[in-house]
Amino acid sequence: MTASRAGLRAHHWLGFLPTVGMLGGILFANRVRPLVFGIPFLFFWIASWVVATSVVMWLILRLDRAYERARASGEHADAEGGR
Amino acid sequence: MTVALSIMAVVFLLSIVLGLLARRGHPMTLEQWSVAGGGFGSIFVFLLMAGELYTTFTFLGGSGWAYGKGAPAMYILCYPALAYSLSYFLLPAIWRASHGRGFVSQADFFIARYGSRTLGVIVALVGVAALVPYLVLQFKGLGIIVAEASYGRVSPAAAIWAGAAALILYVVVSGVRGSAWTAALKDAMILVVVVAMGLYLPYHWYGGIGPMFEAIDKARPDFLTLGGTGRSTSWFISTVLLTSIGVYTWPQFFGGVYTARSDDVFRKNAVVLPLYQLLVLFVFLVGFAATLKVPGLVGADGDLSLFRIAKRTFSPAAIGIIGAAGLLTALVPGSMLLISAATILAKNVYRELVPTAGERRVAFVARALVPVLTLGSVFLTLHGGSAIVALLLMGYNVVTQLFPALVLSLGKSPRIGAPAALAGIVAGEVTVAAITLSGASLATLLPAWPPVITELNVGVVALVVNVMTILVVTLATRGRAPVTTVTRGSGAGGESAMASSVSPIA
Numbered sequence: 001m002t003a004s005r006a007g008l009r010a011h012h013w014l015g016f017l018p019t020v021g022m023l024g025g026i027l028f029a030n031r032v033r034p035l036v037f038g039i040p041f042l043f044f045w046i047a048s049w050v051v052a053t054s055v056v057m058w059l060i061l062r063l064d065r066a067y068e069r070a071r072a073s074g075e076h077a078d079a080e081g082g083r
Numbered sequence: 084m085t086v087a088l089s090i091m092a093v094v095f096l097l098s099i100v101l102g103l104l105a106r107r108g109h110p111m112t113l114e115q116w117s118v119a120g121g122g123f124g125s126i127f128v129f130l131l132m133a134g135e136l137y138t139t140f141t142f143l144g145g146s147g148w149a150y151g152k153g154a155p156a157m158y159i160l161c162y163p164a165l166a167y168s169l170s171y172f173l174l175p176a177i178w179r180a181s182h183g184r185g186f187v188s189q190a191d192f193f194i195a196r197y198g199s200r201t202l203g204v205i206v207a208l209v210g211v212a213a214l215v216p217y218l219v220l221q222f223k224g225l226g227i228i229v230a231e232a233s234y235g236r237v238s239p240a241a242a243i244w245a246g247a248a249a250l251i252l253y254v255v256v257s258g259v260r261g262s263a264w265t266a267a268l269k270d271a272m273i274l275v276v277v278v279a280m281g282l283y284l285p286y287h288w289y290g291g292i293g294p295m296f297e298a299i300d301k302a303r304p305d306f307l308t309l310g311g312t313g314r315s316t317s318w319f320i321s322t323v324l325l326t327s328i329g330v331y332t333w334p335q336f337f338g339g340v341y342t343a344r345s346d347d348v349f350r351k352n353a354v355v356l357p358l359y360q361l362l363v364l365f366v367f368l369v370g371f372a373a374t375l376k377v378p379g380l381v382g383a384d385g386d387l388s389l390f391r392i393a394k395r396t397f398s399p400a401a402i403g404i405i406g407a408a409g410l411l412t413a414l415v416p417g418s419m420l421l422i423s424a425a426t427i428l429a430k431n432v433y434r435e436l437v438p439t440a441g442e443r444r445v446a447f448v449a450r451a452l453v454p455v456l457t458l459g460s461v462f463l464t465l466h467g468g469s470a471i472v473a474l475l476l477m478g479y480n481v482v483t484q485l486f487p488a489l490v491l492s493l494g495k496s497p498r499i500g501a502p503a504a505l506a507g508i509v510a511g512e513v514t515v516a517a518i519t520l521s522g523a524s525l526a527t528l529l530p531a532w533p534p535v536i537t538e539l540n541v542g543v544v545a546l547v548v549n550v551m552t553i554l555v556v557t558l559a560t561r562g563r564a565p566v567t568t569v570t571r572g573s574g575a576g577g578e579s580a581m582a583s584s585v586s587p588i589a
C-alpha cells in the first residue's frame with residue numbers, strides 16, 4: 001500500500017521543471033513589455049509558471065498512480081516476490 | 084464607521100464560536116490537540132496548509148512590497164508555488180516515517196530519525212526561536228488591520244489584546260481543530276475580498292489593469308522589472324530558492340503533516356495549492372493600484388497601503404468586510420503557530436527536564452503554555468523595539484538551517500549520523516546570528532566578487548557553512564560508529580515500518 005508509494009522514479013525528474021522554468025526563464029523574461037492581459041511580461045511569465053507547476057504536479061501524480069496500479073496488480077501475481 | 088466595526092465584531096465572534104464548536108466529540112489528548120489524532124482528510128489538510136502560508140504577511144506585506152518595491156514582490160508568488168512542487172515528494176516521505184508513531188512536534192521527527200534526544204532539544208529551541216517572532220508579526224498585523232478598518236476607533240493595542248484573548252480561548256479548548264474550522268471561514272472571506280479588490284481598484288482608478296501598468300511604467304520606469312530598485316535577478320532567484328526550501332522546515336508544517344489521514348493527501352494538495360497561490364497576484368494589484376494614488380508611505384508604512392487605498396475607494400461597510408478578512412489572516416495562522424510552539428515546549432523541552440511527567444501532565448503543560456506564550460508575544464509586540472525586527476528577519480534563515488538534516492534523514496535510514504546533523508544545524512545558526520547581528524551582506528564579505536555573487540541572498544552563506552560542517556563531521560566520524568538507528572523501531576524501514584503504522588489510537 002503506502003510502501004509502494006516510496007522511492008524515486010524516472011518521471012520524478014519532472015519535479016525540477018517548475019523551478020528551472022520559472023527561475024531560469026527570469027533571466028530572459030525580466031521586462032515590462034509586451035503587457036499580457038494587461039500585466040507586465042515578467043509577472044505574466046511567473047504567473048504562467050505557477051499554473052504550469054500545477055499541471056506538472058498533476059502529470060506526475062497521474063504517472064505515479066499508473067505506476068502504483070501496475071505494481072499493485074504485479075505484486076498480486078507474484079504473491080510478494082522476494083526483494 | 085460603526086458599520087465597519089460591527090462587521091468586524093460579528094466575524095470575530097463567529098470565529099470564536101466556530102473555534103469552540105470544533106472541539107465537539109473529541110477527547111483532548113495531546114495528540115488530538117496538536118495534530119487531530121492524524122484524522123484529517125484532503126480538505127482540512129488543504130485549509131491548514133493554505134492557512135499556514137496565507138498570513139497577514141501575504142495580505143499586508145504582499146501589497147506593501149508591491150507598493151514600495153515593485154517587481155521584487157513577485158518572490159511572494161514564486162516561492163510557495165515551488166515549495167508545493169517540493170512538497171509532493173517531501174511531505175509524503177515525512178508522513179510515512181511518522182504515521183502511527185504518536186509524533187506531535189517537529190522535534191519528535193528528528194529524535195526518532197537520528198536517535199538523539201540532544202538533537203531533539205536543539206531542533207525544539209530553533210523552532211520556538213523562529214515561531215515567536217512570527218507570532219509577533221501576526222499580532223502586529225492584527226493591530227494595524229483593526230486600527231485602520233475601524234477608522235482609528237479601536238487602538239492597535241486594544242485590538243491585539245482582544246485578538247490574544249480569542250486565541251487563548253479557542254486554542255486551549257479546541258487545539259488544531261479550532262484552527263481548521265476558522266481557516267475555512269478565513270479562506271472563503273479572503274478569496275472574495277482579495278479578488279474583488281484586485282479587479283476593482285485598477286478599474287476604478289485607472290480604467291483597467293493594462294492602463295494601470297502603463298501609467299506606473301511611465302511614472303517609474305524601473306519599478307516593474309527586477310534590478311530597478313536594487314534587488315537584482317541574483318537576489319530574486321537565490322531568495323526564492325532559499326525560502327521555498329525553508330517553507331517545510333517551519334515547525335507548524337510538521338503539525339500539518341501529522342494531521343493527515345493518508346500520504347496521498349499531500350500529492351493531491353501539491354496539484355491544487357499552486358493555483359490557489361495565484362490569489363497573491365490580486366494582492367499585488369491592490370499594492371500597485373495604491374503606488375500612484377496614495378503615495379508617501381515609506382518603509383514599513385507600505386503595509387498600510389492596502390487599507391489606505393481601500394478607504395479612499397469603498398464605503399465603511401466594505402472596509403468592515405476587508406478588515407474582518409484581514410483579522411482572520413492574523414488569527415488563524417496565529418493559532419497554528421501557538422499550538423506548535425506550546426507543543427514543542429511541553430513535549431520536547433519540559434518533558435526532557437521532567438522525564439517522570441506522564442501523557443496527561445504533558446498535555447496539560449502544553450495548554451497551560453498557550454496563555455504564557457500569547458502574553459509573551461503580546462508584550463514583545465507592544466514593547467519590543469528593533470530587536471524584534473532583527474528576529475523577524477532571521478526567522479526564515481533560522482528554520483532553513485534544518486533543511487539539510489531533514490532531507491538527509493529521509494529514506495530507509497538517515498544518510499548522516501546525529502553528530503553531523505547537530506553540528507551542521509549549530510554551525511548554520513551561529514552563522515545566521517553573526518550575519519544578522521553584524522548586518523553583513525555578501526557585498527561586504529566579498530567586495531572583490533562580481534555582482535552576480537554579491538547580490539545573492541546572504542542566507543546562502545549559512546546554508547553552505549551548514550552543509551560543509553555536515554560533510555566534515557561525517558568524514559571525520561566515518562568508520563567509528565555505524566549510523567545509529569536506536570529509536571526507529573526496526574532498522575529495515577519499508578515493509579516493517581508499514582506494519583507499525585497502524586495507529587494505536589482509536
